[in-house]
Amino acid sequence: MTVNPRATKEITQAVHESFEHTPSPRLRRIMQSLVTHLHAFVTDVELTEDEWAKAIEILTATGHITDDKRQEFILWSDTLGVSMLVDALAHPAPDGATESTILGPFYVPGSPLRPLGSSMAEQEAGTPAHIFGQVRGLDGKPIAGAELDVWQNGDNRLYAVQDPDAPEFHLRGRFRTDDDGRFSFWAVRPVPYAIPDDGPVGKMLNATARHPWRAAHVHLVVKAPGYRSLTTHIFDAESDYLDSDTVFAVKESLCLSFTEHGADDPGRPEHVTGPWVSLDLPLVLAPSDGEDGVVTDRGRTH
Amino acid sequence: MTVNPRATKEITQAVHESFEHTPSPRLRRIMQSLVTHLHAFVTDVELTEDEWAKAIEILTATGHITDDKRQEFILWSDTLGVSMLVDALAHPAPDGATESTILGPFYVPGSPLRPLGSSMAEQEAGTPAHIFGQVRGLDGKPIAGAELDVWQNGDNRLYAVQDPDAPEFHLRGRFRTDDDGRFSFWAVRPVPYAIPDDGPVGKMLNATARHPWRAAHVHLVVKAPGYRSLTTHIFDAESDYLDSDTVFAVKESLCLSFTEHGADDPGRPEHVTGPWVSLDLPLVLAPSDGEDGVVTDRGRTH
Numbered sequence: 001m002t003v004n005p006r007a008t009k010e011i012t013q014a015v016h017e018s019f020e021h022t023p024s025p026r027l028r029r030i031m032q033s034l035v036t037h038l039h040a041f042v043t044d045v046e047l048t049e050d051e052w053a054k055a056i057e058i059l060t061a062t063g064h065i066t067d068d069k070r071q072e073f074i075l076w077s078d079t080l081g082v083s084m085l086v087d088a089l090a091h092p093a094p095d096g097a098t099e100s101t102i103l104g105p106f107y108v109p110g111s112p113l114r115p116l117g118s119s120m121a122e123q124e125a126g127t128p129a130h131i132f133g134q135v136r137g138l139d140g141k142p143i144a145g146a147e148l149d150v151w152q153n154g155d156n157r158l159y160a161v162q163d164p165d166a167p168e169f170h171l172r173g174r175f176r177t178d179d180d181g182r183f184s185f186w187a188v189r190p191v192p193y194a195i196p197d198d199g200p201v202g203k204m205l206n207a208t209a210r211h212p213w214r215a216a217h218v219h220l221v222v223k224a225p226g227y228r229s230l231t232t233h234i235f236d237a238e239s240d241y242l243d244s245d246t247v248f249a250v251k252e253s254l255c256l257s258f259t260e261h262g263a264d265d266p267g268r269p270e271h272v273t274g275p276w277v278s279l280d281l282p283l284v285l286a287p288s289d290g291e292d293g294v295v296t297d298r299g300r301t302h
Numbered sequence: 303m304t305v306n307p308r309a310t311k312e313i314t315q316a317v318h319e320s321f322e323h324t325p326s327p328r329l330r331r332i333m334q335s336l337v338t339h340l341h342a343f344v345t346d347v348e349l350t351e352d353e354w355a356k357a358i359e360i361l362t363a364t365g366h367i368t369d370d371k372r373q374e375f376i377l378w379s380d381t382l383g384v385s386m387l388v389d390a391l392a393h394p395a396p397d398g399a400t401e402s403t404i405l406g407p408f409y410v411p412g413s414p415l416r417p418l419g420s421s422m423a424e425q426e427a428g429t430p431a432h433i434f435g436q437v438r439g440l441d442g443k444p445i446a447g448a449e450l451d452v453w454q455n456g457d458n459r460l461y462a463v464q465d466p467d468a469p470e471f472h473l474r475g476r477f478r479t480d481d482d483g484r485f486s487f488w489a490v491r492p493v494p495y496a497i498p499d500d501g502p503v504g505k506m507l508n509a510t511a512r513h514p515w516r517a518a519h520v521h522l523v524v525k526a527p528g529y530r531s532l533t534t535h536i537f538d539a540e541s542d543y544l545d546s547d548t549v550f551a552v553k554e555s556l557c558l559s560f561t562e563h564g565a566d567d568p569g570r571p572e573h574v575t576g577p578w579v580s581l582d583l584p585l586v587l588a589p590s591d592g593e594d595g596v597v598t599d600r601g602r603t604h
Contacts, residue, residue, distance in 0.1 A: 007390045007394065008387055008390050008391065011383050011386050011387050011390055011550060012383065012387070014383065014550055015382060015383030015550060018383075018510075018512055018546070018550075019510050019512070021510070021511040021512075022509070022510040022511055023509075023511060024509070027509060027510065028510070029347055030347050030349075030353070031506075031510055033343055033346050033347045034343055034382070035382060035383065036343075037339045037340070037342050037343035037346070038339070038343070038382060038384060039383065039384070039387055040339050041335055041336055041338075041339035041340070042384055042387050042388060042391070043387065043391070044335050044339070045331055045332050045335045046391050047332075047388055047391065048388075048391075048392060049388055049389075049392050051332070052379070052384075052385075052388045056373070056375050056376055056379065059361075059364075059365070059375045060365065060368055060373075060375055062361075062365060063361070063362065063364060063365010063366060063368055063375075064365060064368075066362055066365055066366075071358070071362075073358050073361045073362055073365075074358055077354070077358065080317060080336070080337060080340060081313050081314065081316065081317030081320075081337065081341065082340060082341070082344055082354075083354075084313050085310055085313050085314070085341055085344050085345065086344060086349055086350075086351055086354045087351075088309045088310050088313055089310065089344070089345070089348050089349065089350075090350060090351050092309065204333075207324070207325075207326070207329060208320075208321050208323070208324040208329065208330070208333055209323040209324055209325060210320055210321070210323075244320070248313060248316055248317060248320075
C-alpha cells in the first residue's frame with residue numbers, strides 16, 4: 001500500500017492555513033515556515049509511528065535533564081549546527097573583520113574587570129599563555145577602551161561554572177584596551193574537552209559515530225562603542241578536533257598558532273615558573289550599523 | 303549587511319556530512335534529512351539570535367511541564383499537525399475501509415471487556431448514546447470476534463485518566479463482535495473539549511489566534527486477526543469545531559449523525575430515563591498485509 005501524496009499535502013496545507021490569522025506577521029511567517037519544513041521532513045523520511053514515539057521520548061528526556069546548569073536543548077542546537085547557522089545569519093562579517101563564532105553554553109555575565117597584563121587563572125590550570133594584541137577598526141585605526149570579555153576551560157577540561165572546586169571568577173575576566181587599542185593578559189593554553197555526553201545528545205553522537213569533542217579554544221566577546229560586538233573563539237592551531245569540532249564552530253581564520261617558550265627563555269616573567277606560550281592576537285571590529293551590540297545571556301536558563 | 307548564502311550552505315553541508323558514518327542507514331537518512339529541513343527553516347526565516355533564545359526557552363518550558371500525566375511534546379506534535387501526518391503516512395486506507403485518525407494522548411491500555419449492549423458510563427456523564435453496527439471486511443464479509451477498544455470524555459469535558467473523581471474504567475471499554483460481526487454498546491453523546499492550554503502550546507495557540515478546542519468525538523481502536531488495526535474517532539456531525547479541530551484530526555467520512563430520541567420514544571430502554579441518541583456505525587477493515595496491528599501505547603510516557 002503506498003501513501004497517498006494528496007492526503008499528506010492536504011494536512012500540511014490545513015496546518016499552514018491555521019496560522020493565517022496570526023496577528024504578528026513575523027510570528028505568522030515563522031510558524032508557517034516551521035510547518036512547511038517540519039512536514040517536509042516527516043514526509044520525506046516517511047517517519048513511522050514508532051520513530052515518532054521515539055522522538056517524543058528523546059524530547060521528553062531532553063527536557064527532564066535540562067536545568068539551570070545543564071542546557072540539553074542548546075546542546076542539540078549546537079551539535080545539529082543550528083547555533084552556528086544562527087550565528088552566520090546574525091553576524092555576516094565584512095571582509096577584514098575578525099570572524100564570529102558561537103557563544104556556547106558556558107558564558108556567565110559579570111566577570112571581573114582585570115588590569116592589563118594580569119592573569120585570569122586564579123589557581124593552577126595548565127600551561128600559562130600570554131595573549132596580547134591590538135583591537136582595530138576596518139580602517140586600521142586602533143580602538144581605545146574596547147572591552148574584551150574572556151572565558152575558557154582549564155586543563156581539568158572544566159569551566160569554572162562547571163567546577164564546584166574552582167573560584168567563581170577562575171579563568172574569566174574582562175580587559176580594556178589602552179589608548180593605543182592594545183591589550184595583554186595571561187590565560188592558559190586551552191585543551192580540548194567533551195561536551196556533556198551522558199544525556200540524549202550523547203546518545204545521538206554515539207549512535208551516529210560522532211564524537212563529543214570540541215577543539216581547544218578561548219572564548220572572547222569584544223565590544224566598543226560605534227562597532228559591532230564580536231563573539232568569537234581563538235582556536236589553538238595545534239589542537240586535535242579542528243576538523244571535527246562537535247559544534248561546527250571552527251573557522252580557519254580563528255585558528256592561531258601559539259609560540260612555545262622554554263622555562264629558560266630570557267623573556268620569562270617572574271610569575272611563570274616553567275614553559276609558557278604566547279599569542280599575538282589581532283582583533284578587527286566592523287563598524288556598528290546602528291544596532292547596539294548587547295551580549296545577551298542566551299546560553300543559560302534562568 | 304547581507305548574509306552570505308555560501309557561508310550558511312557550508313555550515314549545512316558540514317553538519318550533513320558529519321552524519322555520513324552513521325552505522326544505521328535509516329538513522330543516517332533521518333538525521334541528514336532533519337539537518338536539511340531544520341537548516342532550511344532557520345535560513346528561510348533568517349532566525350535571529352533572540353528568536354533562537356526564545357525557542358530554547360519554549361522547548362525548556364515544554365520539557366519542564368511534561369510529566370507522566372501531561373505530555374506537552376505530543377500536544378506540539380498534535381497542534382502542528384505532525385501527529386496526523388504520521389498517521390496518514392502509516393495508515394493509507396484503501397478505498398472503502400474506514401479512515402483512521404490519531405490515537406491522542408488519553409488512550410490507556412487495559413480497559414475492561416464489557417458485554418455487548420452494556421454501558422461504559424459508570425456514572426452520570428451526559429446524554430446516553432446507543433452505538434451499534436457491524437464490522438466488515440472490504441469484501442463486505444462480517445468479521446466475528448473483532449475487538450473494539452472505546453474511550454471518550456464525559457460532559458465535564460474530562461477523560462477518566464484526567465479526572466481524579468471518576469472511576470478508573472469510566473467511559474472506557476472493550477467489546478467483541480458477535481458471530482454476525484455485530485456490536486452494540488451504550489456511551490454518551492460526546493462534547494467538545496479544550497486540550498490543556500495552560501502551557502507553552504496554549505501560549506502558541508493564543509499568540510496565533512488559534513483556539514484549543516477539539517470537535518466532539520469518541521475514540522475507537524478496532525482489531526481483528528487478518529485485518530489491519532484501525533485507530534479512529536467517530537465525530538458528532540452536529541459538533542462545533544469540526545472545521546477547526548485544533549489537532550487537525552477530522553475527516554469528513556468520520557463525521558456521523560446521531561439520531562435524537564425523546565424520553566417518550568417507545569424504544570427507550572429501561573436504564574435510560576430521559577432523551578437519548580443513537581448511531582448506526584458501519585466499520586470496514588482492510589486486510590492485513592502481514593504486519594501485526596498491535597496498538598502501541600505511544601501517547602504516554604512511562
